Amino acid sequence: MKLLSKQNIVFFCIIGVIFVVSVIVWLVVSDIQTENTTALVYKNGVLIETISLSAVETEYEYAINDDGVNVILVKSGEIGVISADCPTQICVNTGFIGSGVIPIICIPNRLEIRIVGGSHELDAVAG
Amino acid sequence: MKVKILILAVATLLFVLSGCDASDSSPASFTRTEFALGTFVTVRIDGTSGKDANQALDGTFARLSEIELTASTKNHGSELSYVNQNAYERGITVSEELFFLLESGLFYSALTDGAFDITLGSVVELWGIGTDNARVPAPDELAEALENSGFENLLLSAENRTVRFLKEGLKIDLGALAKGYAADEMKRVLLENGVTSAVLNLGGDIITIGDKNGEDWLIGLADPLAPGESCAILRVSGLAVVTSGNYERYFMHEGARYHHVFDSQTGFPAESGVVSSTIITDSAMIADALSTAFFVMGIERAVEFAVSIPDTDYVLIDGGMNFMCSENINLEIIK
Numbered sequence: 001m002k003l004l005s006k007q008n009i010v011f012f013c014i015i016g017v018i019f020v021v022s023v024i025v026w027l028v029v030s031d032i033q034t035e036n037t038t039a040l041v042y043k044n045g046v047l048i049e050t051i052s053l054s055a056v057e058t059e060y061e062y063a064i065n066d067d068g069v070n071v072i073l074v075k076s077g078e079i080g081v082i083s084a085d086c087p088t089q090i091c092v093n094t095g096f097i098g099s100g101v102i103p104i105i106c107i108p109n110r111l112e113i114r115i116v117g118g119s120h121e122l123d124a125v126a127g
Numbered sequence: 128m129k130v131k132i133l134i135l136a137v138a139t140l141l142f143v144l145s146g147c148d149a150s151d152s153s154p155a156s157f158t159r160t161e162f163a164l165g166t167f168v169t170v171r172i173d174g175t176s177g178k179d180a181n182q183a184l185d186g187t188f189a190r191l192s193e194i195e196l197t198a199s200t201k202n203h204g205s206e207l208s209y210v211n212q213n214a215y216e217r218g219i220t221v222s223e224e225l226f227f228l229l230e231s232g233l234f235y236s237a238l239t240d241g242a243f244d245i246t247l248g249s250v251v252e253l254w255g256i257g258t259d260n261a262r263v264p265a266p267d268e269l270a271e272a273l274e275n276s277g278f279e280n281l282l283l284s285a286e287n288r289t290v291r292f293l294k295e296g297l298k299i300d301l302g303a304l305a306k307g308y309a310a311d312e313m314k315r316v317l318l319e320n321g322v323t324s325a326v327l328n329l330g331g332d333i334i335t336i337g338d339k340n341g342e343d344w345l346i347g348l349a350d351p352l353a354p355g356e357s358c359a360i361l362r363v364s365g366l367a368v369v370t371s372g373n374y375e376r377y378f379m380h381e382g383a384r385y386h387h388v389f390d391s392q393t394g395f396p397a398e399s400g401v402v403s404s405t406i407i408t409d410s411a412m413i414a415d416a417l418s419t420a421f422f423v424m425g426i427e428r429a430v431e432f433a434v435s436i437p438d439t440d441y442v443l444i445d446g447g448m449n450f451m452c453s454e455n456i457n458l459e460i461i462k
Contacts, residue, residue, distance in 0.1 A: 008401040014134060014213075040168065042160055042162075044162050044164035045160055045161035045163075045167065045168075047160070051283075087257075087258065087259050087261055087378060088256075088257055088376065088377070088378060089375075089379075090375075090376070093354075094354055094355040095353075095355045096355070097355055101356050102347070102349060102354070102356065102357065103167070104355070105166070105167060105330070107257060107376075108257070108258070108259070110162050110461060112160065112167045114160070114169075121345055122345050122346065122347040122357065122360065123171075123326050123335075123339060123344045123345050123346060124169075124326050124328045124333045124344070124346050124347070125328075125331065125333075125346065125347040125348070125349050125357055126331055126332070126333045126346055126347070126348055126349065126361075126368040126369060126370040126405060127331045127348060127349025127354065127372050127374075127375065127403065
């Protein structure tokens, strides 16, 4: 069996390094993409707030008090309506969302919270 | 030779790196959300330029506004509201669009033997589900509302496009038809604008155009027990997926849940054992009507009825989260 020359060893090492670097970069970028989860808050169909859930370190709440009241709690990676003055309370009962394409909807107060980014794979949810 | 291999390796590296940025490698995606027909409507268009997508979105949402002015019961200035107020006293001539909707509604009311019934407007109004006035009606009120309902009390004349009610208190509610019809019309406008890949979501009524970059669209089915989550995934291209569920709109009274899908026999929310009924077919309007009908019919009757409906698939879920599906459906149950 013929031994590899020094030149060949260096060559294959370069190929190996390129391969390893490619894999590492691919993994890192994929990870960044899946973690970049953003909540879009719509009122009357108009986007009023964009919240990067990935960047939230300390949870906070705030109220949207415009033609109906919805109190929203923002946590790291999650968002939910914790109280509302609507009669149905469906927005509150939906709970917290942080992935997927199921939005929080408050039809009486015309509020919608939708998640974009993250690692979900669905294009829409029927129901 | 080695130089060539090295060049190939570097090219591979560059290819891998370029593939890492999904936003660059994937076709552009444009999304717009507006509030219409009492719900949020979201349209996502893939694989076209921003200018073309925005033009298509303008056109399709303009069409939605037109339909809302025709068929909404929540808009007191709509054509349907006018008909509801006046069609008992005299025959009312209506637009081609409203006549088509009423004709279609009457057809599916009769076809499903009243499981889907567009004449339950008085019952819907009495319960007020989804409004500040939601309540359980008194028995005599409900009996009167039911007495004033019934699709046999709606007369349509195709000759002069007129609508006439045979009962004074009859009211048409197109809530289980108009959203689906709007989805079909919005899709038509997008196709006319050259859109080849899109997904439209009208408050959970879904219709798709083409596929997603060569793959099927992945449509989740809301979990009836946890509506913030999905319980199954459907793979579809170019089809509509519409679900009726007891979790969509409801109110609680003395520990009981009252939802918005009514049984025309009782005037109460339907309790057929089905908690989620999904129809998959070409037309969102047909899917809208049939999903309501299947919900009211219950599993046994719906499965039997489905045999007579061509090119239509269904997914029914009962309270124990048991699935009943048509045979050729591409469904993955994840719960």
